[in-house]
Amino acid sequence: MTPSPLVEISGLCKWYDDFSALYDISLTVAEGEKVVICGPSGSGKSTLIRCINQLEGHQQGSIRVAGQEVRPGMKGIEAIRREVGMVFQSFNLFPHMTILDNLTIGPIRNRGMGRAAARALAMEYLNKVRISEQADKYPPQLSGGQQQRVAIARALCMQPRVMLFDEPTSALDPEMIAGVLEVMETLARDGMTMIVVTHEMGFARRVADRVVFMDEGEIVETAPPEAFFSAPRTNRAKLFLGQLLAH
Amino acid sequence: MTKALAVHRDRPPVGFNAWRSAGVAWQITQALLVFAVLGWLVWRGIDAMEYRWQWYRVEPFFYREIDGEIIWGPLVRGLILTIQIAALAGALAIVIGFLTALARLSGSFAGRVLAKVYLEAIRNTPLLVQLFLVYFVLAPIIGIDRFWAGVLCLALYEGSFAAEIIRGGLRGIDRGQYEAADAVGLSTWDKYRYIIVPQSMPLVLPPLTGLLISTIKHSAIVSVIALAELTTQGLNLVSNTFMAFEVWFIVAGIYLVLTVSLSFAVTLFEHYLNKPKR
Numbered sequence: 001m002t003p004s005p006l007v008e009i010s011g012l013c014k015w016y017d018d019f020s021a022l023y024d025i026s027l028t029v030a031e032g033e034k035v036v037i038c039g040p041s042g043s044g045k046s047t048l049i050r051c052i053n054q055l056e057g058h059q060q061g062s063i064r065v066a067g068q069e070v071r072p073g074m075k076g077i078e079a080i081r082r083e084v085g086m087v088f089q090s091f092n093l094f095p096h097m098t099i100l101d102n103l104t105i106g107p108i109r110n111r112g113m114g115r116a117a118a119r120a121l122a123m124e125y126l127n128k129v130r131i132s133e134q135a136d137k138y139p140p141q142l143s144g145g146q147q148q149r150v151a152i153a154r155a156l157c158m159q160p161r162v163m164l165f166d167e168p169t170s171a172l173d174p175e176m177i178a179g180v181l182e183v184m185e186t187l188a189r190d191g192m193t194m195i196v197v198t199h200e201m202g203f204a205r206r207v208a209d210r211v212v213f214m215d216e217g218e219i220v221e222t223a224p225p226e227a228f229f230s231a232p233r234t235n236r237a238k239l240f241l242g243q244l245l246a247h
Numbered sequence: 248m249t250k251a252l253a254v255h256r257d258r259p260p261v262g263f264n265a266w267r268s269a270g271v272a273w274q275i276t277q278a279l280l281v282f283a284v285l286g287w288l289v290w291r292g293i294d295a296m297e298y299r300w301q302w303y304r305v306e307p308f309f310y311r312e313i314d315g316e317i318i319w320g321p322l323v324r325g326l327i328l329t330i331q332i333a334a335l336a337g338a339l340a341i342v343i344g345f346l347t348a349l350a351r352l353s354g355s356f357a358g359r360v361l362a363k364v365y366l367e368a369i370r371n372t373p374l375l376v377q378l379f380l381v382y383f384v385l386a387p388i389i390g391i392d393r394f395w396a397g398v399l400c401l402a403l404y405e406g407s408f409a410a411e412i413i414r415g416g417l418r419g420i421d422r423g424q425y426e427a428a429d430a431v432g433l434s435t436w437d438k439y440r441y442i443i444v445p446q447s448m449p450l451v452l453p454p455l456t457g458l459l460i461s462t463i464k465h466s467a468i469v470s471v472i473a474l475a476e477l478t479t480q481g482l483n484l485v486s487n488t489f490m491a492f493e494v495w496f497i498v499a500g501i502y503l504v505l506t507v508s509l510s511f512a513v514t515l516f517e518h519y520l521n522k523p524k525r
Contacts, residue, residue: 055426073354081432092427096445105441106431158431 004067006031006162006193007052012061014047014217021047022217025061029162034194036204036225039214040240045197048214049164052195053084066161082110085155089167091147093139099126099150100135103157110158118157125153129183145176149183156187163187165196201244205229213237298492305493308484325480326501332398332476333463339402340462341455344409349439351414362410369407374468377404382472397469405462412458416451417443449520456513460506467502477501 005028012025022044029035037045050056052063057072064070066083094102103122107113113121126132129149131142139147148168155163165184169177181203188194188207198204204211204225211228213221215236221228232238309320319327347365350358369377381400382393391399420443428438467478481498485491 053430055429078432078434081430084430086427086430088423088427088430090423092421092423094424094427094442094446105437106433109434109437109441110432154431 004031005029005064006033006066007195008062008064009048009052010062012048012051012058012063014044014051014056014058014060020217022051022058025217025219027212027219027222029193029195031161032191032193034188034207034209035196035212036208036210037195037197037212037214038199038201038204038240039220040243042216043214044217045214046166047217049086049166049195049197052162052164053081053086055086078110082106082158083161085158085160085163087148087151087155087163087165087168089170091139091144091151091171093147093151093154095139098136098138099131099142102139102150103154106154106158122153122157125156126150128156128186129153130179143176144172145179148172148176148180152180152183152187162193162195165194165198167197167199169198169200199244201229213240215240293492300493301488301490302493304488304490305497308494308497321475321480321484322477322497322501325475325477326505328474328476329463329466329478330505332394332401332466332469332474333459335398336401336405336466337459337462339398340405340409340458341413343402343406344411344413347406347410348414348417351410352417366407366410369404374400374404374465375471378468378472393469393472393474397466397472397474401462401466401469404465405458408458408461409455412451412454413447415454416447419450420446449517452513452517452520456510460509463506463509464502 007027007029009025009027012022013020014022025044025048027035027048037048039045047056051058052065052070054070054072054074054077059072062069065080068080070077070080093099094105097105100119100122103125104113104115104118107118107121108115123132123135126135129152131146131149131153134142134146134150139150142150152163152168168184169180172180177200181200184194184196184203185207194207196203196208208225210222211225212219213223213228213232213234213236221232221234221237223233228237229241232241307320308322310323311318311320347362350362353359378397378400381403382396385399386393386396424442424446425438428442433442466476469476470479470482473479477498481494484494488494
């Protein structure tokens with residue numbers, strides 16, 4: 001049996017007023033696959049993954065998650081969002097709740113899980129991101145790296161089938177980045193399906209099955225990481241990689 | 248000349264500072280002087296009118312003791328009614344304000360228009376006229392008595408201000424919080440109930456306290472539909488006893504005590520809310 005595609009995007013278009021943010025995007029991600037999306041800022045990478053769980057609505061094309069069509073303003077979007085975990089650039093933890101409550105609110109409110117079961121699940125994931133001793137603290141008491149690891153655990157607590165990462169290390173101090181990437185790599189080894197928007201090219205080389213290069217709202221090039229980094233086919237990708245290495 | 252550096256970096260200079268203390272003392276003296284002059288002017292004015300103070304007669308305004316039983320006087324009964332009206336109207340105003348704020352922020356065109364019409368209608372007509380409309384037109388139609396007519400009118404009026412306060416509070420929450428709540432699959436109700444509203448409380452509470460205080464003050468207007476609240480009782484007492492100075496000083500004092508203690512209580516509550524944050 002061939003693995004069924006978990007996320008299927010075809011002919012996706014999105015406009016902000018008359019600015020075309022995404023144009024004719026088609027992308028299929030299979031179960032267990034790790035896809036890294038890169039490209040210059042403003043190229044639509046974040047917009048693309050935010051369309052998958054409908055934080056942004058699209059105007060044309062179709063998105064299917066686990067076989068279900070995702071439409072803007074649809075009823076029952078919560079059912080799809082529980083299959084899609086998301087990690088944000090700025091963590092977006094709930095600052096008025098303890099770490100533990102941050103993790104349990106999704107399972108309790110969305111999945112109808114009991115409090116005790118949710119706590120056990122949360123502690124398991126906090127252990128996984130090596131933060132369990134902070135469970136009763138509040139997010140502002142944690143460092144940026146710790147907060148981002150908590151955010152990853154919060155998304156995992158929904159036991160999603162695919163994880164979206166929206167520049168998870170861009171807001172972190174350099175010494176915090178390694179810890180977060182390590183957690184993500186462990187997650188990848190455990191077989192999680194991942195779509196990652198990032199500028200961490202080392203991470204992309206080590207983890208990605210495919211690198212998707214975007215520019216001006218279009219997918220310009222898709223290739224395995226080795227091929228992409230050593231021999232990009234398009235000029236735009238060459239230019240982008242050149243700039244990335246130059247700094 | 249360079250300033251001498253503090254000797255211990257880990258110990259900020261504290262203790263008595265003659266110049267600063269002198270400054271504070273002078274400011275207090277100034278304030279006392281202003282109050283003294285104002286007080287003297289009032290006292291002279293009243294004295295010149297040859298007003299006969301009759302403070303000894305005010306006790307029965309509050310209570311009377313007959314056969315060892317305490318009978319509450321008109322001012323206490325009026326105060327209780329004022330508190331009832333203001334509490335009900337305030338609570339209702341917050342509910343109305345919340346619904347209106349959500350309607351204004353919602354994607355529904357009808358909701359936005361309805362909220363906007365309500366806000367403009369309430370804000371751009373006099374409260375007194377609204378009261379007459381509610382009491383003479385709306386109340387007979389929906390069959391409510393003058394008490395509920397008064398409460399409803401105040402609630403509608405204050406609700407329009409609550410709506411803007413609450414809308415500001417909800418918009419003051421970072422977009423990322425809404426998105427994170429969506430991303431963990433919370434329903435719209437859960438998102439507001441657990442994530443957005445608790446966080447907007449510290450933003451909304453101070454202006455909402457101001458709103459409750461003005462509800463108490465504006466409740467005086469229902470005296471025109473003969474609801475026997477504090478101001479109505481004051482009017483009656485004045486017409487019965489002609490003790491206008493005493494009665495209105497007392498009535499104003501009662502309102503003052505009520506509003507100041509309310510804002511004090513809310514300050515304590517805010518303290519409690521902010522505690523576990525950090």
